[in-house]
Structure formats: C-alpha cells, structure tokens
Amino acid sequence: MSLQEQDIQCLQRAQAGDTRSLAELYDRYTPLLYPLALRILRSPADAEDAVQEAWIQVWKRAAAYDPKRGTVAAWLLTVVRTRALDRYRSLSSRARAEGKVEVDPVAATAEPSASATQGQLGARVREALATLAPQQRQVIEIAYFEGLSQSEIAARLQSPLGTVKSWTRQGLARLRELLPREEWA
C-alpha cells in the first residue's frame, strides 16, 4: 500500500470517529506541518495554536479532502497554511491597532537548523531560492508565507501588477527547474 493509500485509509477511519487514525496522521505529518506554521507566524505558541486548529479542522472535516486534487499530505499543508495565514492576518491587524512595529517576515528568515533528514530537502530548496533573482524570490515568498494577493504585493513593492505576475511565473518556473524530479525525495 502506498503512503497515499495509507493516508486515505487513516482519513476515512478518522472520519468514522477513530481518534487513533488521526493520531497516526498527526505523528506522520506534524514534522512537516509545524515548521510551515512557524515560518508563517514566527512564534512557537502561535504556530502550535494554528497546527492545533488545523488538526481539529481535519478531524471535523475529513470529508472535505478530495483525492482527485492531490495527496493527503498536500491537503494537510494547505489546511495548515490557511489556518496559519488567518491567524497571521488577525495578529497583524491587532498589532497595528496596538501600534506595534511589524517585523518584515521576509527579512527575518531564520537560519536553517540542522535537524533530521527533512533538513536535507529544506536546505536544497533554500539554496535554490537563494539563486533566484531577489524580486522573484520576494514575490513568491510574500505570496506563500504572508498570503498577500498579487495586487497587495505590487503595492508593497511599488511595482506594476504585470511585473509582479511575471516575477511570480519566472520565480516558480526557475525553482521548479532547479529542483529536478530525482532530487525531490
């Protein structure tokens, strides 16, 4: 049975009320999901809250997963990213209301910590990102980790919308090229 088939079986059992199946998914994927939430929110406490909300959503709404749209793992990443971005937006607006200075999340990128093998792929992707033109890297990182729309990105970078669109395409295409299939695992 492939990992994807095992994951689907876990989701189906979770949907039927089996908490152990959800625990199994938690153990398998939290090491991939938590770093994403932390990268977006930059606070372990907020990242844990977002991951917790995401798993509760998965538990309550397992039926929302559509295998035709991608793997369970990809869906879990989408759920976590969405919850983390929601939290990020509400925290940012609160911080603005309270007059706090917002840290630029792109500039504040943490150094990679050498941990486990996940780090190997991570390091490779970070190296690939580092070779992109700075504007290309900036637009895809702002879009993915801050959840800004292209017009919001254009406003922030004071660049025309059409330019932001083409940086986005060039950046993702280049990233894809730099990470050939055999290196993805």
Next chain:
Amino acid sequence: MSEHRPEYEELCAGYALGSLDAADRARLEAHLATGCAECEAALREFSAATVLLAASAPAAQPSAALRDRVMAAIGAEGARGAEATAAPRREPPAPARPARGAVVEMPRRSPWAIWAPVAAAAALAVTSVVAWIQSARLGAELAATRARLESLERSASADSAWAAVLGSPFARHALLEPTTAGDPRLRARASYDPGSQRAIVVFENLAAPADRDFELWVIRDGAPVSLGLVQPDDRGRAVLRLENVGISPTLSAFAVSLEPKGGSPRRDAPSGPVVMLGPLSG
C-alpha cells in the same frame, strides 16, 4: 473552448501560490474549466514548486504537549458529535491499534462514495508533495514492476515496526538497476528509515548460478559494507529486513554483487562483479 494564451500560464503561477486577485482567479478558473491541457500541465509544475516552498521552512519540532492538546480537543469534539459526515459515526473496534501496513476492513462501497465533492478554492490541484515524500520510489521505474515490488514490501512490513520504515515521511528509497554485468531483468527496491536505521529491500527475478550467491552491500562513507547474502525463493523473489544499516548522512547507495557460494571473503569489498546498483534518494 477559450484558447491558450501565455497570459493564462502566468496566472497559473499565481493560482498555484494562492495569490491571484479575485478577478484574475475567476478568469483563470473559467479558462481551466474548458480543459486547457497546457494550463493544467503548467499548474502541476507550479504547484510542485509551491509545495517545495513549504519544505524550505527551517526544521522545527512543536512541544510534546501539543499532541496531547490536539488529541484532547478532538476527544471533546467527538463527545459533542462531529459535524455531519456522509458516513454514520461508529466506534471502531477498540483493541490494538492496527499496524500501518495492515489491511483494515472498510465499508465496501464505491471507493470515493464517502468523500463529498469539494469546491474549496484553497484546495489547489497540488499533486506533488508526493514528490517530497515518495517520489524516489517512483523514479524511472515502470508502474507494473513497482506494483509487484510494493506488494512484496507490504508483505515485508506486516508488523508495525517494519511498516514504520515504509511509512516514515523521512524514508529514503533506492531503485536498484542492473549494471552492464547484471541480468537486465534484475529488479530491486530499498526503503530506509533514518529514524530507526532500518531498511527493507525487496528483489525480483533473482537467479544465481548454482555455485554462486548474491550479496547485498550498502555504500557507507563511500565504501561498501556487506549486509549479507540474498537468498531468493523459487520464483526469484527475496525480502530482506535489515537493522543497524547506518546513520543516514553516511549512506549513499545500495549494491548487489555476484559472489562465490557463501559470499565475498571480505566484509568490506565485493570479490565478484557488481550486478545491481541504486543511489539512495534524499
């Protein structure tokens, strides 16, 4: 059908990242609905790159307490009754947690009958985290061979400790291909879990001459280390479960050599020809 234009491909990149403004998104979705193969392909590629962005986040572990909190919250949700699901809620059989690779009885209906259709715009057609987790498994291998080897792997992982080798998100895989010295029908596949330092290696079409044995090697710190003889059944299949294979960063490949009966006299070098070789992913 609306004709493919480079402009749409550009929108596909923003779509994969979830950063399109509403008007652009509506425009692209209308175009995608007409079934543009070029855009679908572009979207797959861009989605793959997007999934990799998640992997660029520095590795980090949440506190151990998070797991308890999540499970407690889920228990509380369960007690209140979860939201309506297509399948009736029922308690699963209580005892032992099923092994990862074990076959579990599921209601047999149409396979996806219990999955409600979804139109969440956020659920992009991301296919490629597969790559992240298991693409080396796929590699250049033919689907049929893969299915056979996977079925062997399944039988090899009947208990949960070994199933964990295959289920680990950090597992590394190697597809062993015949070298010019090997029978071109030779096939093997290795899965290695860095956490437990265990590996499962499955072989097919192995047929050694009567006076010879196959020997499996791992390349550790650039040098071969014997993992023992491979003894196929009468159909040429073999499954090896290996412990203490080594620490992940030191391992680069698996290899098979054809040796005199009993194996190479040395544990650190094959004496016969190397007939199969496969680099480890990751």
